[in-house]
Amino acid sequence: MSRPEPVQQVKHRRDLALKTLVDAVPYAGFLGIVFERHGDELTAVLPYDDKLIGNPVLPALHGGVIASFLEVAAIIELSWAMLWDELESGRLRPEEMAANLPRLPKTIDFTVDYLRTGLPRDGYARARVNRSGRRYASVHVEAWQDNRARLFAQATGHFLMPQRADG
Amino acid sequence: MTETSPQEFINALPFARALGMRLDSIGGGRAEISMAWDARFVGDPATGVIHGGAVSALMDTCGGAAVMSYPGALTTATIDLRIDYMRAATPGQRITARAECYHVTRRVAFVRATAHDEDSDNPVATATGAFTFDRKEST
Incomplete structure (x- = not known):
């Protein structure tokens, strides 16, 4: 039986793959969205910035910022889930990802439920892939600010999966 | 609380400014707002197509x-907004959204919208949404 892979090597491989995936989406960078990872679990983080405000009187985050945050979180989660097995098996090498970026899922539809005003502070989101077939996927996303149980928005989206070489 | 005209309404939104939105026309429950293609708003670097989230923000x-x-x-x-993405917006082209508030109740406004690029016959996306509706006091 072979020895398990050293932990730092595992972390480096996963972190590099995630960073390459996220860095390739200019709009995620424009909004300032970053991802935190624990094992295969991702949390999208939207650090507060003045430009994200929609209602300066309250003040509140723009509904479009919230929709964008949730859609970015959904697409990255779905792509991450799609690549995970290839990454873990060694078929996909993160060092080679930047030069040969994987095709991303395409949004078919996206429905956002605005539950509470988005406060002028950091936001967090976690997406769950409820169904992922060869062609279509359904993803649910929840977003919160101060309290995990008090969501300020949630969304469901359907996506067209890219055709992968190995089918 | 001061009243806000629709023109001021869009000018006063920092995120609408950040995306470079332009109010093209407004009145009577209808609005048209557009935004230019920008490399910073791209969602898929392989194609240069604007991210769906930016189209959502416009809608x-x-x-x-x-x-x-x-x-x-x-x-x-x-309250809620559903966007259907019919096709990828052509990179480099301006995206224009047209929205119509087609029904209001005492507290809720119902809206439908479409977005297109320079090919105005083929929508890039359509949307339907419900919005809160607070009325001016009729004294």
Whole structure:
């Protein structure tokens, strides 16, 4: 039986793959969205910035910022889930990802439920892939600010999966 | 609380400014708002297509503006918004959203919207949404 892979090597491989995936989406960078990872679990983080405000009187985050945050979180989660097995098996090498970026899922539809005003502070989101077939996927996303149980928005989206070489 | 005209409504939104949105027309529960293609708003680097979230932001802003231009509207906020993406917007082309507030109740406004690039016959996306509707006091 072979020895398990050293932990730092595992972390480096996963972190590099995630960073390459996220860095390739200019709009995620424009909004300032970053991802935190624990094992295969991702949390999208939207650090507060003045430009994200929609209602300066309250003040509140723009509904479009919230929709964008949730859609970015959904697409990255779905792509991450799609690549995970290839990454873990060694078929996909993160060092080679930047030069040969994987095709991303395409949004078919996206429905956002605005539950509470988005406060002028950091936001967090976690997406769950409820169904992922060869062609279509359904993803649910929840977003919160101060309290995990008090969501300020949630969304469901359907996506067209890219055709992968190995089918 | 001061009243806000629809023109000021969009000018006063920092995120609408950040995306470079332009109010093209507004009135009577309808609005048209557009934004230029920008490399910073791209969602898929392989194609240069604008991220769906940026199109959502345009649709949401346009829907809110349409509600604000409905007679008697005071303030509004999005309750829910569904976007259907019909096709990728052509990179480099301006995206224009048109929204119509087609029905209001005492507290809710119903909106539908479409977005297109320079090919105005083939929508890039359509949207439907419900918005809160707060009326001016009729004294």
